[in-house]
Amino acid sequence: MNYELVIGLETHVELSTESKIFCSCGGHSAANEPNDCVCPACSGMPGMLPVMNKRVIELAVTAGLMLNCEISRYTTFDKKNYYYPDLPCAYQITQLNHPICTNGCVTLKTSLGARDIRIKQIHMEEDAGKLVHGGKFSFVDFNRTSVPLIEIVTQPDFRSAEEVVTYLNKLKSMFRSGGISECEEGAMRCDVNISVRPEGSSEFGVRTEIKNMSSFDAIERAIKYEAQRHMDALEFDTEELVQETRRFDDVSGKTFAMRNKETEADYRYFPDANLMPIIIDDEWLEQIKANKPAAVDEKAEDYRAAGISDKEIDMLISNHKIAKLLDDIVAMGCNAKDGAAWILTDCAGILRKDGKTLGDLTITAEKLFAVTNMVDKGDINRNAGKKILIAVIEDDVDPVEYCKAQGLDKKVDTAMLGTVIDKVIAENTQSVTDYKNGKVKAIQALFGACMKELKGAGDPAAIKTLLEEKLK
Amino acid sequence: MNCYSVKLNGNIAVDDTILVKDVEATAGSKMLEGFKPLFSAEAVTRLENKGYKVAGKTHVGEFGLDLVGEFSHYAEKEDTLKGAAASLVAEGEVKAALGVDMNGSCRRAAALSGVDFLKATYGTVSRYGVISCAASGEQMGVYAKNAQGVKEIIEVIAGEDDKDGTCLKNQTYDYTIGDVQGKKVCIVKELLQKCDDAVKANVTAYADKLRKCGVEVEEISFDIFDTANTAWQILMTAETCNNVSRYDGVKYGHRAKQYKNIDELYVNSRTEGFNFLTKAVIMYGSDVLSKNRYADCYDKSLKVRRVIADKFAELMANYDAVLTPVCSKTAYERYDIKDAFVKVFEESVFTSLSNLIGTPAFVSGGVQLLGKAFGEATLLSLANAVERMGE
Ligand SMILES: [Zn+2]
Numbered sequence: 001m002n003y004e005l006v007i008g009l010e011t012h013v014e015l016s017t018e019s020k021i022f023c024s025c026g027g028h029s030a031a032n033e034p035n036d037c038v039c040p041a042c043s044g045m046p047g048m049l050p051v052m053n054k055r056v057i058e059l060a061v062t063a064g065l066m067l068n069c070e071i072s073r074y075t076t077f078d079k080k081n082y083y084y085p086d087l088p089c090a091y092q093i094t095q096l097n098h099p100i101c102t103n104g105c106v107t108l109k110t111s112l113g114a115r116d117i118r119i120k121q122i123h124m125e126e127d128a129g130k131l132v133h134g135g136k137f138s139f140v141d142f143n144r145t146s147v148p149l150i151e152i153v154t155q156p157d158f159r160s161a162e163e164v165v166t167y168l169n170k171l172k173s174m175f176r177s178g179g180i181s182e183c184e185e186g187a188m189r190c191d192v193n194i195s196v197r198p199e200g201s202s203e204f205g206v207r208t209e210i211k212n213m214s215s216f217d218a219i220e221r222a223i224k225y226e227a228q229r230h231m232d233a234l235e236f237d238t239e240e241l242v243q244e245t246r247r248f249d250d251v252s253g254k255t256f257a258m259r260n261k262e263t264e265a266d267y268r269y270f271p272d273a274n275l276m277p278i279i280i281d282d283e284w285l286e287q288i289k290a291n292k293p294a295a296v297d298e299k300a301e302d303y304r305a306a307g308i309s310d311k312e313i314d315m316l317i318s319n320h321k322i323a324k325l326l327d328d329i330v331a332m333g334c335n336a337k338d339g340a341a342w343i344l345t346d347c348a349g350i351l352r353k354d355g356k357t358l359g360d361l362t363i364t365a366e367k368l369f370a371v372t373n374m375v376d377k378g379d380i381n382r383n384a385g386k387k388i389l390i391a392v393i394e395d396d397v398d399p400v401e402y403c404k405a406q407g408l409d410k411k412v413d414t415a416m417l418g419t420v421i422d423k424v425i426a427e428n429t430q431s432v433t434d435y436k437n438g439k440v441k442a443i444q445a446l447f448g449a450c451m452k453e454l455k456g457a458g459d460p461a462a463i464k465t466l467l468e469e470k471l472k
Numbered sequence: 473m474n475c476y477s478v479k480l481n482g483n484i485a486v487d488d489t490i491l492v493k494d495v496e497a498t499a500g501s502k503m504l505e506g507f508k509p510l511f512s513a514e515a516v517t518r519l520e521n522k523g524y525k526v527a528g529k530t531h532v533g534e535f536g537l538d539l540v541g542e543f544s545h546y547a548e549k550e551d552t553l554k555g556a557a558a559s560l561v562a563e564g565e566v567k568a569a570l571g572v573d574m575n576g577s578c579r580r581a582a583a584l585s586g587v588d589f590l591k592a593t594y595g596t597v598s599r600y601g602v603i604s605c606a607a608s609g610e611q612m613g614v615y616a617k618n619a620q621g622v623k624e625i626i627e628v629i630a631g632e633d634d635k636d637g638t639c640l641k642n643q644t645y646d647y648t649i650g651d652v653q654g655k656k657v658c659i660v661k662e663l664l665q666k667c668d669d670a671v672k673a674n675v676t677a678y679a680d681k682l683r684k685c686g687v688e689v690e691e692i693s694f695d696i697f698d699t700a701n702t703a704w705q706i707l708m709t710a711e712t713c714n715n716v717s718r719y720d721g722v723k724y725g726h727r728a729k730q731y732k733n734i735d736e737l738y739v740n741s742r743t744e745g746f747n748f749l750t751k752a753v754i755m756y757g758s759d760v761l762s763k764n765r766y767a768d769c770y771d772k773s774l775k776v777r778r779v780i781a782d783k784f785a786e787l788m789a790n791y792d793a794v795l796t797p798v799c800s801k802t803a804y805e806r807y808d809i810k811d812a813f814v815k816v817f818e819e820s821v822f823t824s825l826s827n828l829i830g831t832p833a834f835v836s837g838g839v840q841l842l843g844k845a846f847g848e849a850t851l852l853s854l855a856n857a858v859e860r861m862g863e
Contacts, residue, residue: 268714
């Protein structure tokens with residue numbers, strides 16, 4: 001059975017402010033020693049009251065604007081209760097009932113095409129401190145306590161690990177260029193909610209949450225592991241899935257259930273009476289909009305998030321027509337990184353032979369996609385694809401018809417491959433003798449002859465393996 | 473009676489729920505044993521800047537949760553309960569005192585000791601430097617011998633403070649004591665019914681004095697005090713439970729000697745550090761915030777708060793003040809702490825409304841005058857008129 005992955009993300013991002021969210025201590029990046037950036041307020045001493053840092057609100061609103069959110073004009077803080085030594089007040093100030101931004105949307109471009117990920121909400125909160133374990137004791141470092149965070153919560157709209165990583169790269173690049181966060185190591189942390197369901201089903205499967213991961217690589221591996229675990233459970237009854245919180249172990253590459261105690265807490269949320277509701281009026285909102293850093297090049301971010309190199313991005317950005325061609329084939333379903341290679345390497349190379357440049361490229365998106373799609377589907381190999389591309393660029397042929405006419409789409413089965421190889425071996429006795437006498441390179445000539453015979457069809461790796469076997 | 477937890481040299485007593493820089497502050501709790509704050513409360517600083525000096529820290533019941541300060545970890549147990557700061561003012565030992573009005577203890581102490589106490593409108597006095605329990609309704613108040621004495625102090629400490637987000641900005645305060653001729657005051661029948669004869673007689677006598685000053689006084693029915701009390705006890709216990717949760721034995725204050733891991737460190741320290749009443753408040757407050765009860769208890773109390781504020785404002789459209797008792801009797805005797813939660817709950821029916829909706833309350837001559845928001849000048853004027861009659 002085919003399964004579909006359903007993923008929702010909660011991403012904590014540390015904001016780049018000069019001071020903490022409710023006191024005037026500098027951010028922890030300014031600290032040299034543990035507890036350097038600490039005052040009576042952020043260490044939870046009695047008598048101190050939280051005083052709102054306006055800059056945090058402005059950065060959160062800016063992030064909301066970038067993610068196409070509705071900005072709440074009335075926003076409030078709540079207290080979340082739990083005991084942990086790194087939490088000096090035994091409660092965290094966060095937003096539950098009236099978050100600052102809601103109902104946003106971000107468009108991702110991946111091999112699955114362009115898709116919208118809905119943002120449920122963005123809320124502001126304070127970070128906790130850090131425990132340092134050493135010997136018989138554990139030490140508490142409050143430098144990070146009350147550092148401002150925004151938490152961006154998506155709807156369960158992701159369908160692959162690739163989309164998740166693309167999204168995170170996009171946030172990172174957006175927030176960096178927008179001055180919202182430096183997004184340094186550990187400044188972006190994710191909780192991943194994941195479930196699996198039979199393709200076509202509209203019901204959600206049993207959901208598990210993998211907590212607190214900061215490396216994108218770990219997130220990708222964790223999702224893949226967890227998805228497989230769910231699918232195995234559904235397909236082979238390997239275990240019974242339960243809704244639970246899990247942690248990803250980087251070394252073993254596996255996820256493990258966390259103790260119930262850590263997950264089943266009743267946080268007893270309630271409004272924080274020390275912080276008055278914040279009203280964002282038109283004037284303030286307009287001011288934040290006006291101060292929003294110069295429009296970030298969304299396109300460059302999209303490309304970067306898709307894994308396209310900076311050099312390629314420059315080429316795309318500087319040529320609007322080429323960028324549109326890429327966007328079009330990506331929209332049709334081509335992987336952006338592959339698409340960029342087809343255009344910037346293959347098309348450019350073909351044109352160069354005729355003394356032309358990418359500016360002279362006239363291929364339509366439909367035709368280019370027909371080529372890349374045949375390769376992606378495995379109908380033809382990449383070499384055959386390139387052959388077709390040359391014909392399309394030079395003679396404007398129809399790729400699919402050309403492919404058929406040239407016999408490039410011939411499904412090459414092992415039996416047929418065997419016949420061709422036998423024929424080549426029989427016709428090239430000199431090369432065979434050379435190879436058998438230890439001239440390993442001689443196999444290249446035989447391989448070339450096979451490819452010629454097959455007119456570029458067939459999987460090169462398979463041909464090579466079979467050829468080697470037959471020469472033994 | 474030993475009133476001080478720390479004795480200094482000055483003319484203003486400061487309750488131990490209020491911070492004075494470098495002077496041990498415990499809020500009457502073993503849990504805060506040895507805690508010395510790095511800064512003074514804003515109100516203390518303002519008074520010191522005007523030349524007043526702190527006479528010492530006065531005993532309070534643990535976190536101000538009891539009737540009048542009878543369950544301090546530090547004070548000796550007295551047979552008759554009066555309240556430390558109020559006693560010092562009554563005896564003329566100090567000119568005035570500061571206390572935190574959170575669940576009625578200051579007002580009750582003032583009434584029993586025969587001194588004046590003002591809890592101003594919520595947001596008037598900075599809460600910076602208050603060992604906070606119930607942020608949404610607590611307010612620092614002033615004890616003094618008479619209305620003039622209260623006026624002198626409140627004028628110094630009232631006004632905006634950037635260090636407290638709940639302290640009102642751009643608000644002007646006027647405590648001018650003026651004429652009371654023609655003012656209208658009501659007495660609430662339902663509250664009188666909760667008191668013994670001595671208290672009833674006291675309220676009636678006060679009403680007569682007001683009439684002699686040209687004030688119109690009438691008895692009315694206004695049956696919202698029990699509801700207001702229940703709502704405030706829910707909010708107050710919830711907020712207190714949350715605010716005292718930071719006292720965990722890790723950073724300062726009392727730490728248990730015996731523990732094997734962090735959970736035991738928390739549990740043992742808190743078991744040893746808090747008294748029975750605080751524990752009852754923590755249990756009650758934790759319960760009303762729990763998932764199953766939140767909607768019916770906490771959230772409902774927030775709604776009740778809005779309804780009562782509206783109803784009280786409606787009443788105050790017709791009156792300048794409400795005259796009520798402060799305690800159900802004229803003196804409290806010693807009792808067992810196991811009975812404290814219920815006793816305090818019952819007695820707070822007279823005081824809770826002003827904490828719940830943030831309106832001012834003034835205690836004088838053993839009775840209480842409730843006013844509309846920012847109506848302190850009227851309350852001071854009424855009390856002043858009665859006080860001047862005796863001269
Ligand atoms: Zn700080």
